[in-house]
Amino acid sequence: MAAGTLTWCRFKDEASQLLRHSDRIKDGWEWTEVEEDQAGGSFLVKKDVIRQVDERVDARDCVPLEEAEDEDNSDVLGVEYNMEEADTNTVPCELKETEYYRYQYHVLYSTSYSVPVLYFIASRPDGSLASLDEVWSSVPGSFQSRLQDDRWTFLTQQEHPVLGCPMFQLHPCHTATMMQPVMQETHDKDRGSCNYLVSWLSTVGPVVGLNLPLSYAQIGHVT
Known part of the structure; x- marks a missing residue:
């Protein structure tokens, strides 16, 4: 061989x-x-x-965190947000539901x-x-x-x-x-x-x- x-x-x-x-x-x-x-x-x-x-969602598709407080978010990870460091195109939001292959x-x-x-x-x-x-x-x-x-x-x-x-x-x-x-x-x-x-x-x-x-x-x- x-x-x-x-x-x-x-x-x-x-x-x-x-x-x-x-x-x-x-x-x-x-x-x-x-x-x-x-x-x-x-x-x-x-x-x-x-x-x-x-995957981090686009700002236009975000659910504001204050709206999510009343929902069951056990499967969603909140994103820490700092107004001073945030980009102008981002907002406080969640991550997409975890996807998998x-x-x-x-x-x-x-x-x-x-x-x-x-x-x-x-x-x-x-x-x-x-x-x-x-x-x-x-x-x-x-x-x-x-x-x-x-x-x-x-x-x-x-x-x-x-x-x-x-x-x-x-x-x-x-x-x-x-x-x-x-x-x-x-x-x-x-x-x-x-x-x-x-x-x-x-x-x-x-x-x-x-x-x-x-x-x-x-x-x-x-x-």
Whole structure:
């Protein structure tokens, strides 16, 4: 295998390790088998990951705080207001009701690139699917600045290779190059080889809100 890639067998071995650890800490990962005997026909799934988005409303849409005092505002956060420091276009107001996206993540094996690939969908509170622009806007600013030039090639909408439904995808074309130095650094006789999937997910997952607990770093590769 080329540097920075992994075999289908290793993908399954490492997925099994990830699943065992997920079961121990109740992290919600599952294994889905659709085409059991075919390379890439089974994959990891994590459902119902909620990402909340708080947005400050425009002054024209604000509910004055004195009017809100008589209402049940248990789900609304009041905004501190200072007349001397306030901008002329702002008024004392509340924040919008907290909005959120519900994510579902699939980790598949790409037989073309011999690397894992992250697919996902994001839905709004009403169940409708979020657009590519909405998904991009939810990417943390630190990643947006680095990925700006490649935003529509790094994050794309593709057909799920097993299920056939449209999903968002983090394109795998640079995965092997990215993972090569990571694997070389961690592969030594004292520590053994790290779990490729965990290292990769820890690197690309946060771009789209998928964060692994630190305890996953304890997983080692099965040889």
